[in-house]
Amino acid sequence: MYLKLTVLGLLLLGWTNLAIVFLIVNVIMTNFGKRIFAGFCSNFASKYNDTSNSLKIELFKDLNDMKKGEKISILEIGAGPGANFKYFDREALVQTVEPNLHFAKYFDENRSKFPKLDIKDIKEGFGEDLSAAGIADASVDAVVMTLVLCSVRDQLKCLEEIKRVLKPGGKFFYMEHIIGDEGSTIRTVHKLLMIGGFWPFMADGCCTDRATDKVMETAGFGNLEQKKYDLPISEDAGIPFKLCGGIVKPHLMGVATK
Numbered sequence: 393m394y395l396k397l398t399v400l401g402l403l404l405l406g407w408t409n410l411a412i413v414f415l416i417v418n419v420i421m422t423n424f425g426k427r428i429f430a431g432f433c434s435n436f437a438s439k440y441n442d443t444s445n446s447l448k449i450e451l452f453k454d455l456n457d458m459k460k461g462e463k464i465s466i467l468e469i470g471a472g473p474g475a476n477f478k479y480f481d482r483e484a485l486v487q488t489v490e491p492n493l494h495f496a497k498y499f500d501e502n503r504s505k506f507p508k509l510d511i512k513d514i515k516e517g518f519g520e521d522l523s524a525a526g527i528a529d530a531s532v533d534a535v536v537m538t539l540v541l542c543s544v545r546d547q548l549k550c551l552e553e554i555k556r557v558l559k560p561g562g563k564f565f566y567m568e569h570i571i572g573d574e575g576s577t578i579r580t581v582h583k584l585l586m587i588g589g590f591w592p593f594m595a596d597g598c599c600t601d602r603a604t605d606k607v608m609e610t611a612g613f614g615n616l617e618q619k620k621y622d623l624p625i626s627e628d629a630g631i632p633f634k635l636c637g638g639i640v641k642p643h644l645m646g647v648a649t650k
């Protein structure tokens with residue numbers, strides 16, 4: 393509906409060429425958006441790992457220390473290209489649930505680099521319904537999500553599913569971008585990007601206005617440790633990463649225990 397209103401408004405203003413551009417972009421994103429996003433995100437994930445390396449090492453320390461000497465079971469929701477595999481420094485069986493199977497090519501390239509991990513094929517599915525992907529109750533030691541809670545349709549339902557599949561004492565590891573603080577310029581930018589569903593349409597469902605930190609506080613985990621921070625972006629980063637990284641600069645990371 394918003395697209396139709398935008399195009400109609402542009403036509404009424406006499407901006408025919410711009411209206412045509414909007415229509416072409418809509419056709420491209422509707423038909424090829426998920427494929428384009430998978431390619432872009434795979435490239436972005438590599439650069440994101442570079443800038444977040446020390447933070448991811450910190451985040452996954454507990455994962456690598458839990459049940460020493462045992463082969464644990466890890467479920468990653470929204471694994472994308474498998475950018476987190478390099479941080480699982482232990483023996484583990486890794487299952488993944490991913491709604492966009494256009495990541496499969498990048499995923500397979502990545503998992504071949506980590507023979508110590510028993511990484512199963514991607515299961516198509518969504519975080520809000522892990523049972524549909526065959527993930528049983530109390531079956532995994534750890535659940536991982538990075539830059540995914542921004543795009544699930546129902547965060548609380550997804551978190552309920554995570555609690556369902558975790559074993560007693562199991563841990564949920566997450567790293568997400570969140571809406572900027574009250575009164576900040578970036579918060580205004582985040583809200584503007586959501587007008588008319590612009591950013592979710594361009595970024596495969598990603599939302600810039602989610603206060604995931606507050607949602608986690610109400611999710612009902614037995615223990616919660618989390619912290620907010622700004623994504624560190626180096627001066628020598630490329631312009632595309634600086635632009636996208638700047639938009640998602642307010643960040644959150646944490647570990648929640650069932």
